[in-house]
Amino acid sequence: MKFDNSQPIYMQIIDEFKKGIIRAELKAGDKIPSQREYAQMVKVNPNTVQRAYREMENLGMVETLRGQGTFVRAGEDKRQEMAQEMANTIIEQFISQMRSLGYEDRTILAMLEKHLEDLEEDEEVDRV
Amino acid sequence: MKFDNSQPIYMQIIDEFKKGIIRAELKAGDKIPSQREYAQMVKVNPNTVQRAYREMENLGMVETLRGQGTFVRAGEDKRQEMAQEMANTIIEQFISQMRSLGYEDRTILAMLEKHLEDLEEDEEVDRV
Amino acid sequence: MKFDNSQPIYMQIIDEFKKGIIRAELKAGDKIPSQREYAQMVKVNPNTVQRAYREMENLGMVETLRGQGTFVRAGEDKRQEMAQEMANTIIEQFISQMRSLGYEDRTILAMLEKHLEDLEEDEEVDRV
């Protein structure tokens, strides 16, 4: 895992787990690594990991059972909610970046549409 | 200026000037800060600034006159080309982020459209 | 390798590799020394070598694979182009030197012709 310093590391850790849950790589009931294990894996201070885990607990993403470990709690509903939320953040950031280049909204939409069509064509070709 | 470590600093500097040119805040003939000045402004080593300036010269964005300074070279054509290029990068990054959340292309498009409409309504309200 | 100060060292390094490619001593796919190795060989700072290697990459002469090394990329086409270019530089420098001695163009040509004939005779003798 590599972290940049655009955001606190503990938030970047949370985002990692969020993505895992959203992509359904992590499902309700799955055990995630212990705080110590994870801290070693990603070479981060255990305190930072602890903070991330605590916040995930507050967010209802995971549940910690003393002496047993930390488990994913998010069910399908939660998963969708999280996906929506993350998507909104990404979309807003995208719009703001494109607007700051001076593009108008309808142009942004048209450019995205064009891009998606081009990509689909390319992928068509790849499959053939 | 704050730099994150998602990218080399010299590239982030280039991106700053790119944005300036794209937004037409910097126009052909404008003098940009001397390497030393800029290095002090953004608190990085002058060598790092020089690398950025040198690459901008190679990209045809600026022209350097020894003993005189560095000047914006990009005319309107170049400006549009740069905007296109930067937009493509942003769009591609956006698509890949959204796809990695599991959204299909038509859904991505629909979500963006919805978002833009909502924003426009909000801005309508603000103006009134 | 000895460098003079008629030109920056990094350019002289580039010229060395250019000559190697032009003379076909270095062919497409050949690995050239690592930056550190070469720096030790020619006793210059690794940063200077890196600048030379980076510019050679920009010129399309070599390809750099991180963690693996730097490889000659120039094929036969590129080789000829580079030879032409280098020849032009040499010829122009020659003309300017001769003119600055006050010789007229036709005299320069005649002197060169004479010289080449003399050399060929000498080499004839050597072979016999």
Added chain:
Amino acid sequence: MKFDNSQPIYMQIIDEFKKGIIRAELKAGDKIPSQREYAQMVKVNPNTVQRAYREMENLGMVETLRGQGTFVRAGEDKRQEMAQEMANTIIEQFISQMRSLGYEDRTILAMLEKHLEDLEEDEEVDRV
């Protein structure tokens, strides 16, 4: 004056005066700067200048009169001889450079001829 380290500085000084004489900027009887003056002008150790002046005396280029200074001695004959000599050096260096790129003698001649024609055309245009 700027010296490179491809040759001893005293030789580069001699070449400077040679060029002056060849171009007839310095004529027989002309006084050249005193050794001290010249050393200051070109920022070189006076001993180096002395060596250059001594060798020029040996070469018959100048004459030193104690208490009066150093004077150009070379007459027209000497001038031509020096020009010839310097031209030969330049031509030989040129041939060797071009051959090392792999060009054959007749090609070298053809390329030079072509280049001179092109230059003449350009200069024609400039005059018009």
Added chain:
DNA sequence: GTGGTCTAGACCACC
């Protein structure tokens, strides 16, 4: 003052 080159050396990323 402005840019250009170079050294010395640290630290990181990828293999």
Added chain:
DNA sequence: GTGGTCTAGACCACC
């Protein structure tokens, strides 16, 4: 081990 980035600081060339 190999390349990539960055800092610190010296010295040079051109204006």
